[in-house]
Amino acid sequence: MEKIRNFSLKKAIVFYVTMSFIVTFFLSVFTVNIAAEIQNNIWWKYTDQEEYFKGLRNESYETLIARPSREEMSKMDWHISETCDFLQTYGILLWSIAGSIVAVGIFYKNKLKKPIEELKEASKLIAKDELEFHITYENQDEMGMLCQEFEKMRSQLEENNKVLWRMIEDEKALRAAIAHDIRSPLAVLKGYQEMLLEFLLTGEMEKEETEEILLEGMRQIERLNRFIETMRKMTRLEEREPIYQKVELESLGKNLEKEIKILEKETEKQCKIMIKGEIKTAFVDEEMVREVVQNLLSNAFRYAKTSVEVIISAELSKLVITVEDDGTGFQEDTDKVTQAFYHSNPKDDLKHFGMGMYISRVFCERHGGGLYIEQNRGEGAKVKAVFKEG
Secondary structure (H helix, E strand, C coil): CHHHHCCCHHHHHHHHHHHHHHHHHHHHHHHHHHHHHHHHHHHHHCCCHHHHHHHHHHCCCCCCCCCCCCCCCCHHHHHHHHHHHHHHHHHHHHHHHHHHHHHHHHHHHHHHHHHHHHHHHHHHHHHCCCCCCCCCCCCCCHHHHHHHHHHHHHHHHHHHHHHHHHHHHHHHHHHHHHHHHHHHHHHHHHHHHHHHHHHHCCCCCCHHHHHHHHHHHHHHHHHHHHHHHHHHHHHHHCCCCCCCEEEEHHHHHHHHHHHHHHHHHHHCCEEEEEEECCCCEEEECHHHHHHHHHHHHHHHHHHCCCEEEEEEEEECCEEEEEEEECCCCCCCCHHHHCCCCCCCCHHHHHCCCCCHHHHHHHHHHHCCCEEEEECCCCCCCEEEEEEECC
16 A cells, blocks of 8 residues: 555556456446346246247247337336346446546545645645644655655745844844943943033043043043944855865864964963864865854853863864863853854953854854854853854
8 A cells, every 4th residue: 555655646547547447347247237137037027938938949049038118018117127228338338437537536535635735724824924834745756745845845934934033133132232332332431521521621630530531431432443343344244155175174273273372371271172083174164164263262261260172073064163161151042142242241341242152153154054052051161163064
Protein backbone atom coordinates (compact mmCIF):
# COMPACT_ATOMS: atom_id res chain seq x y z
CA MET A 1 0.00 0.00 0.00
CA GLU A 2 2.88 2.36 0.76
CA LYS A 3 4.23 1.87 -2.76
CA ILE A 4 0.79 2.48 -4.34
CA ARG A 5 0.30 5.57 -2.16
CA ASN A 6 3.55 7.04 -3.47
CA PHE A 7 2.73 6.38 -7.14
CA SER A 8 2.98 9.43 -9.39
CA LEU A 9 -0.36 10.84 -10.54
CA LYS A 10 0.16 9.33 -14.00
CA LYS A 11 0.95 5.86 -12.64
CA ALA A 12 -1.89 6.09 -10.14
CA ILE A 13 -4.56 6.92 -12.74
CA VAL A 14 -3.28 4.12 -15.01
CA PHE A 15 -3.36 1.70 -12.05
CA TYR A 16 -6.90 2.63 -10.98
CA VAL A 17 -8.27 2.57 -14.56
CA THR A 18 -6.64 -0.82 -15.23
CA MET A 19 -8.08 -2.28 -12.03
CA SER A 20 -11.45 -0.78 -12.98
CA PHE A 21 -11.36 -2.46 -16.41
CA ILE A 22 -10.49 -5.83 -14.89
CA VAL A 23 -13.23 -5.65 -12.27
CA THR A 24 -15.87 -4.31 -14.68
CA PHE A 25 -15.03 -7.03 -17.23
CA PHE A 26 -15.78 -9.81 -14.77
CA LEU A 27 -18.84 -8.01 -13.43
CA SER A 28 -20.12 -7.50 -17.00
CA VAL A 29 -19.67 -11.19 -17.85
CA PHE A 30 -21.37 -12.17 -14.62
CA THR A 31 -24.27 -9.73 -15.21
CA VAL A 32 -24.85 -10.83 -18.83
CA ASN A 33 -24.83 -14.52 -17.87
CA ILE A 34 -27.16 -14.00 -14.92
CA ALA A 35 -29.54 -11.89 -17.06
CA ALA A 36 -29.57 -14.58 -19.77
CA GLU A 37 -30.22 -17.29 -17.18
CA ILE A 38 -33.13 -15.36 -15.62
CA GLN A 39 -34.58 -14.59 -19.04
CA ASN A 40 -34.40 -18.25 -20.10
CA ASN A 41 -36.13 -19.29 -16.89
CA ILE A 42 -38.98 -16.87 -17.63
CA TRP A 43 -39.27 -17.98 -21.24
CA TRP A 44 -39.18 -21.62 -20.15
CA LYS A 45 -42.47 -21.14 -18.34
CA TYR A 46 -44.15 -20.26 -21.65
CA THR A 47 -42.47 -22.95 -23.74
CA ASP A 48 -44.11 -26.22 -24.79
CA GLN A 49 -41.65 -28.38 -22.89
CA GLU A 50 -42.77 -31.62 -24.60
CA GLU A 51 -42.15 -30.12 -28.04
CA TYR A 52 -38.84 -28.66 -26.82
CA PHE A 53 -37.49 -32.02 -25.58
CA LYS A 54 -38.84 -33.73 -28.70
CA GLY A 55 -36.94 -31.26 -30.85
CA LEU A 56 -33.90 -31.66 -28.65
CA ARG A 57 -33.94 -35.45 -29.24
CA ASN A 58 -34.26 -35.00 -32.99
CA GLU A 59 -31.37 -32.47 -33.18
CA SER A 60 -27.69 -33.17 -32.56
CA TYR A 61 -27.25 -29.74 -30.94
CA GLU A 62 -28.99 -27.77 -28.22
CA THR A 63 -32.23 -26.11 -29.25
CA LEU A 64 -32.71 -22.51 -28.07
CA ILE A 65 -35.74 -21.63 -26.02
CA ALA A 66 -38.09 -19.59 -28.16
CA ARG A 67 -38.97 -16.07 -27.05
CA PRO A 68 -42.67 -15.84 -26.11
CA SER A 69 -44.71 -12.94 -27.39
CA ARG A 70 -45.72 -10.10 -25.10
CA GLU A 71 -49.33 -11.29 -25.10
CA GLU A 72 -48.26 -14.71 -23.86
CA MET A 73 -46.28 -13.43 -20.86
CA SER A 74 -47.57 -11.85 -17.70
CA LYS A 75 -46.88 -8.16 -17.22
CA MET A 76 -44.26 -8.83 -14.52
CA ASP A 77 -42.47 -11.49 -16.58
CA TRP A 78 -42.45 -9.25 -19.62
CA HIS A 79 -40.83 -6.38 -17.65
CA ILE A 80 -38.24 -8.73 -16.17
CA SER A 81 -37.49 -10.15 -19.62
CA GLU A 82 -37.09 -6.66 -21.08
CA THR A 83 -34.79 -5.71 -18.20
CA CYS A 84 -32.67 -8.78 -18.88
CA ASP A 85 -32.52 -7.78 -22.56
CA PHE A 86 -31.35 -4.33 -21.54
CA LEU A 87 -28.67 -5.73 -19.21
CA GLN A 88 -27.37 -8.12 -21.88
CA THR A 89 -27.20 -5.29 -24.42
CA TYR A 90 -25.89 -2.42 -22.27
CA GLY A 91 -24.48 -4.20 -19.20
CA ILE A 92 -20.88 -3.89 -20.39
CA LEU A 93 -21.33 -0.17 -21.09
CA LEU A 94 -23.03 0.47 -17.75
CA TRP A 95 -20.35 -1.35 -15.77
CA SER A 96 -17.63 0.46 -17.73
CA ILE A 97 -19.15 3.85 -16.89
CA ALA A 98 -19.67 2.87 -13.25
CA GLY A 99 -16.12 1.48 -13.03
CA SER A 100 -14.66 4.66 -14.51
CA ILE A 101 -16.61 6.81 -12.06
CA VAL A 102 -15.47 4.67 -9.12
CA ALA A 103 -11.85 4.70 -10.37
CA VAL A 104 -11.88 8.49 -10.70
CA GLY A 105 -13.51 8.80 -7.26
CA ILE A 106 -10.90 6.58 -5.60
CA PHE A 107 -8.12 8.43 -7.44
CA TYR A 108 -9.47 11.78 -6.24
CA LYS A 109 -9.94 10.55 -2.67
CA ASN A 110 -6.52 8.91 -2.38
CA LYS A 111 -4.38 11.30 -4.43
CA LEU A 112 -6.04 14.72 -4.64
CA LYS A 113 -8.60 15.35 -1.90
CA LYS A 114 -6.29 15.64 1.12
CA PRO A 115 -3.55 17.78 -0.50
CA ILE A 116 -6.12 20.07 -2.15
CA GLU A 117 -7.94 20.54 1.17
CA GLU A 118 -4.65 21.22 2.97
CA LEU A 119 -3.51 23.71 0.33
CA LYS A 120 -6.92 25.41 0.38
CA GLU A 121 -6.88 25.71 4.17
CA ALA A 122 -3.25 26.87 4.10
CA SER A 123 -4.11 29.57 1.57
CA LYS A 124 -6.90 30.84 3.83
CA LEU A 125 -4.57 30.96 6.84
CA ILE A 126 -1.85 32.74 4.87
CA ALA A 127 -4.43 35.27 3.65
CA LYS A 128 -5.22 35.95 7.33
CA ASP A 129 -1.46 36.28 8.05
CA GLU A 130 -1.59 33.20 10.28
CA LEU A 131 1.61 31.26 9.58
CA GLU A 132 1.99 29.04 12.64
CA PHE A 133 0.80 25.84 10.97
CA HIS A 134 2.34 22.99 8.97
CA ILE A 135 1.27 21.10 5.85
CA THR A 136 1.39 17.42 6.81
CA TYR A 137 0.77 15.72 3.44
CA GLU A 138 3.93 13.65 2.88
CA ASN A 139 3.22 11.34 -0.08
CA GLN A 140 6.10 11.20 -2.55
CA ASP A 141 4.05 12.18 -5.61
CA GLU A 142 3.50 15.41 -7.54
CA MET A 143 0.97 16.68 -5.00
CA GLY A 144 3.35 15.77 -2.19
CA MET A 145 6.12 17.77 -3.85
CA LEU A 146 3.72 20.68 -4.36
CA CYS A 147 2.78 20.56 -0.67
CA GLN A 148 6.46 20.45 0.30
CA GLU A 149 7.17 23.53 -1.81
CA PHE A 150 4.12 25.25 -0.30
CA GLU A 151 5.42 24.36 3.18
CA LYS A 152 8.81 25.86 2.27
CA MET A 153 7.05 29.02 1.11
CA ARG A 154 5.04 29.15 4.36
CA SER A 155 8.19 28.62 6.41
CA GLN A 156 10.00 31.38 4.51
CA LEU A 157 7.04 33.73 4.95
CA GLU A 158 7.00 32.96 8.67
CA GLU A 159 10.74 33.64 8.89
CA ASN A 160 10.35 36.87 6.91
CA ASN A 161 7.53 37.94 9.23
CA LYS A 162 9.72 37.28 12.26
CA VAL A 163 12.56 39.27 10.71
CA LEU A 164 10.17 42.10 9.84
CA TRP A 165 8.69 42.06 13.33
CA ARG A 166 12.18 42.10 14.85
CA MET A 167 13.11 45.02 12.59
CA ILE A 168 10.02 46.91 13.78
CA GLU A 169 10.89 46.15 17.41
CA ASP A 170 14.51 47.15 16.78
CA GLU A 171 13.32 50.38 15.21
CA LYS A 172 11.16 51.14 18.25
CA ALA A 173 14.06 50.39 20.57
CA LEU A 174 16.36 52.42 18.36
CA ARG A 175 14.09 55.47 18.46
CA ALA A 176 13.80 55.21 22.24
CA ALA A 177 17.57 54.75 22.62
CA ILE A 178 18.35 57.67 20.31
CA ALA A 179 16.04 59.90 22.30
CA HIS A 180 17.70 58.74 25.53
CA ASP A 181 21.29 59.07 24.31
CA ILE A 182 20.69 62.55 22.89
CA ARG A 183 18.64 63.74 25.85
CA SER A 184 21.31 62.86 28.44
CA PRO A 185 24.17 65.08 27.14
CA LEU A 186 21.71 67.82 26.21
CA ALA A 187 20.34 67.82 29.75
CA VAL A 188 23.88 68.11 31.12
CA LEU A 189 24.72 70.95 28.72
CA LYS A 190 21.50 72.74 29.62
CA GLY A 191 22.29 72.45 33.32
CA TYR A 192 25.78 73.86 32.82
CA GLN A 193 24.45 76.72 30.72
CA GLU A 194 21.93 77.59 33.41
CA MET A 195 24.68 77.56 36.03
CA LEU A 196 26.87 79.83 33.90
CA LEU A 197 24.00 82.25 33.30
CA GLU A 198 23.13 82.32 36.97
CA PHE A 199 26.55 82.53 38.61
CA LEU A 200 29.08 83.67 36.01
CA LEU A 201 27.48 87.05 35.34
CA THR A 202 27.16 87.77 39.05
CA GLY A 203 30.79 86.88 39.67
CA GLU A 204 29.88 84.17 42.18
CA MET A 205 31.70 81.41 40.26
CA GLU A 206 35.43 80.80 40.55
CA LYS A 207 37.61 80.54 37.46
CA GLU A 208 38.41 76.89 38.20
CA GLU A 209 34.71 76.03 38.45
CA THR A 210 34.00 77.84 35.19
CA GLU A 211 36.83 75.99 33.46
CA GLU A 212 35.60 72.62 34.80
CA ILE A 213 32.06 73.31 33.54
CA LEU A 214 33.34 74.32 30.11
CA LEU A 215 35.54 71.21 29.88
CA GLU A 216 32.64 68.97 30.89
CA GLY A 217 30.49 70.71 28.28
CA MET A 218 33.12 69.94 25.65
CA ARG A 219 33.10 66.29 26.76
CA GLN A 220 29.34 66.17 26.29
CA ILE A 221 29.68 67.75 22.85
CA GLU A 222 32.34 65.15 21.98
CA ARG A 223 29.97 62.46 23.17
CA LEU A 224 27.29 63.80 20.83
CA ASN A 225 29.81 63.74 17.98
CA ARG A 226 30.62 60.09 18.75
CA PHE A 227 26.93 59.31 18.83
CA ILE A 228 26.43 60.92 15.40
CA GLU A 229 29.37 58.91 14.03
CA THR A 230 27.84 55.74 15.46
CA MET A 231 24.54 56.52 13.77
CA ARG A 232 26.36 57.12 10.49
CA LYS A 233 28.01 53.70 10.75
CA MET A 234 24.66 52.10 11.50
CA THR A 235 23.16 53.31 8.23
CA ARG A 236 25.84 51.34 6.36
CA LEU A 237 25.52 48.09 8.34
CA GLU A 238 22.54 46.61 6.49
CA GLU A 239 24.02 47.50 3.09
CA ARG A 240 27.41 45.90 3.60
CA GLU A 241 27.94 42.66 1.67
CA PRO A 242 30.65 40.15 2.68
CA ILE A 243 33.72 39.89 0.44
CA TYR A 244 34.79 36.25 0.62
CA GLN A 245 38.43 35.24 0.57
CA LYS A 246 40.54 32.33 1.77
CA VAL A 247 41.66 32.93 5.36
CA GLU A 248 44.24 30.89 7.27
CA LEU A 249 42.98 30.27 10.79
CA GLU A 250 46.53 30.48 12.12
CA SER A 251 46.97 33.92 10.53
CA LEU A 252 43.59 35.06 11.84
CA GLY A 253 44.57 33.95 15.33
CA LYS A 254 47.88 35.86 15.20
CA ASN A 255 46.13 39.05 14.08
CA LEU A 256 43.66 38.73 16.94
CA GLU A 257 46.51 38.14 19.41
CA LYS A 258 47.90 41.61 18.63
CA GLU A 259 44.59 43.20 19.57
CA ILE A 260 44.24 40.94 22.61
CA LYS A 261 47.61 42.07 23.99
CA ILE A 262 46.43 45.70 23.94
CA LEU A 263 43.24 44.76 25.80
CA GLU A 264 45.22 42.67 28.30
CA LYS A 265 47.47 45.65 29.03
CA GLU A 266 44.56 48.07 29.41
CA THR A 267 42.46 45.81 31.67
CA GLU A 268 45.17 43.72 33.38
CA LYS A 269 43.23 40.57 32.48
CA GLN A 270 44.40 37.44 30.68
CA CYS A 271 43.16 35.93 27.41
CA LYS A 272 43.82 32.53 25.89
CA ILE A 273 43.21 31.89 22.17
CA MET A 274 42.92 28.37 20.70
CA ILE A 275 42.44 26.96 17.20
CA LYS A 276 40.61 23.61 17.15
CA GLY A 277 39.74 21.06 14.47
CA GLU A 278 41.54 19.63 11.47
CA ILE A 279 40.36 22.27 8.97
CA LYS A 280 42.89 25.10 8.88
CA THR A 281 41.29 27.49 6.37
CA ALA A 282 37.93 29.19 5.83
CA PHE A 283 36.43 31.15 2.93
CA VAL A 284 35.04 34.24 4.71
CA ASP A 285 35.19 38.05 4.89
CA GLU A 286 38.16 38.49 7.25
CA GLU A 287 37.49 42.17 7.91
CA MET A 288 33.90 41.43 8.92
CA VAL A 289 35.00 38.50 11.10
CA ARG A 290 37.67 40.56 12.85
CA GLU A 291 35.25 43.41 13.56
CA VAL A 292 32.79 40.98 15.14
CA VAL A 293 35.52 39.37 17.27
CA GLN A 294 36.84 42.80 18.30
CA ASN A 295 33.38 43.75 19.56
CA LEU A 296 33.00 40.46 21.43
CA LEU A 297 36.49 40.76 22.95
CA SER A 298 35.87 44.35 24.03
CA ASN A 299 32.65 43.27 25.71
CA ALA A 300 34.26 40.20 27.32
CA PHE A 301 37.25 42.13 28.72
CA ARG A 302 34.91 44.79 30.10
CA TYR A 303 32.93 42.31 32.21
CA ALA A 304 35.44 39.50 32.87
CA LYS A 305 36.83 39.08 36.36
CA THR A 306 40.27 37.79 35.41
CA SER A 307 40.27 35.88 32.12
CA VAL A 308 38.82 35.54 28.62
CA GLU A 309 38.98 32.55 26.26
CA VAL A 310 38.69 32.54 22.45
CA ILE A 311 38.17 29.34 20.41
CA ILE A 312 38.42 29.36 16.59
CA SER A 313 37.25 26.38 14.51
CA ALA A 314 36.11 25.64 10.95
CA GLU A 315 33.43 22.98 10.54
CA LEU A 316 30.76 21.99 7.99
CA SER A 317 31.32 24.97 5.66
CA LYS A 318 31.23 27.51 8.45
CA LEU A 319 33.64 29.38 10.70
CA VAL A 320 32.79 29.35 14.41
CA ILE A 321 34.41 31.71 16.92
CA THR A 322 33.49 31.37 20.60
CA VAL A 323 34.35 34.08 23.15
CA GLU A 324 33.91 33.22 26.83
CA ASP A 325 34.67 35.16 30.01
CA ASP A 326 34.51 34.47 33.75
CA GLY A 327 32.28 37.43 34.61
CA THR A 328 28.73 37.42 35.93
CA GLY A 329 27.16 36.49 32.59
CA PHE A 330 24.16 38.08 30.95
CA GLN A 331 21.49 39.07 33.44
CA GLU A 332 18.69 39.69 30.91
CA ASP A 333 16.97 38.00 27.99
CA THR A 334 19.55 37.13 25.32
CA ASP A 335 17.38 38.79 22.65
CA LYS A 336 17.81 42.14 24.39
CA VAL A 337 21.59 41.78 24.49
CA THR A 338 21.89 42.03 20.70
CA GLN A 339 19.60 45.04 20.35
CA ALA A 340 20.99 48.43 19.39
CA PHE A 341 21.96 50.71 22.31
CA TYR A 342 21.65 47.90 24.86
CA HIS A 343 23.25 48.64 28.26
CA SER A 344 23.43 46.10 31.07
CA ASN A 345 24.79 48.80 33.35
CA PRO A 346 23.47 52.40 33.26
CA LYS A 347 27.01 53.65 33.98
CA ASP A 348 28.05 52.32 30.58
CA ASP A 349 26.00 55.11 28.97
CA LEU A 350 28.84 57.49 29.72
CA LYS A 351 31.41 55.58 27.64
CA HIS A 352 29.61 53.14 25.36
CA PHE A 353 26.51 53.34 23.17
CA GLY A 354 25.69 49.61 23.41
CA MET A 355 26.28 48.94 19.71
CA GLY A 356 28.93 46.19 19.82
CA MET A 357 26.64 43.17 20.14
CA TYR A 358 24.13 44.65 17.71
CA ILE A 359 26.80 45.22 15.04
CA SER A 360 28.17 41.71 15.65
CA ARG A 361 24.73 40.19 15.20
CA VAL A 362 24.10 42.11 11.97
CA PHE A 363 27.49 41.14 10.51
CA CYS A 364 27.01 37.46 11.40
CA GLU A 365 23.56 37.46 9.76
CA ARG A 366 24.89 39.26 6.68
CA HIS A 367 27.48 36.48 6.51
CA GLY A 368 24.77 33.79 6.48
CA GLY A 369 25.31 32.79 10.11
CA GLY A 370 24.21 34.13 13.46
CA LEU A 371 25.23 35.29 16.92
CA TYR A 372 24.32 32.81 19.67
CA ILE A 373 24.42 33.64 23.37
CA GLU A 374 24.38 31.15 26.23
CA GLN A 375 22.76 32.07 29.51
CA ASN A 376 25.32 31.26 32.22
CA ARG A 377 24.25 33.62 34.97
CA GLY A 378 26.95 33.88 37.58
CA GLU A 379 29.22 31.58 35.57
CA GLY A 380 30.43 33.96 32.89
CA ALA A 381 29.21 34.86 29.42
CA LYS A 382 29.62 32.68 26.33
CA VAL A 383 28.99 34.07 22.85
CA LYS A 384 29.32 32.06 19.65
CA ALA A 385 29.71 33.87 16.30
CA VAL A 386 28.96 31.70 13.25
CA PHE A 387 29.96 32.72 9.71
CA LYS A 388 28.80 30.66 6.74
CA GLU A 389 31.53 30.16 4.15
CA GLY A 390 31.01 31.62 0.69
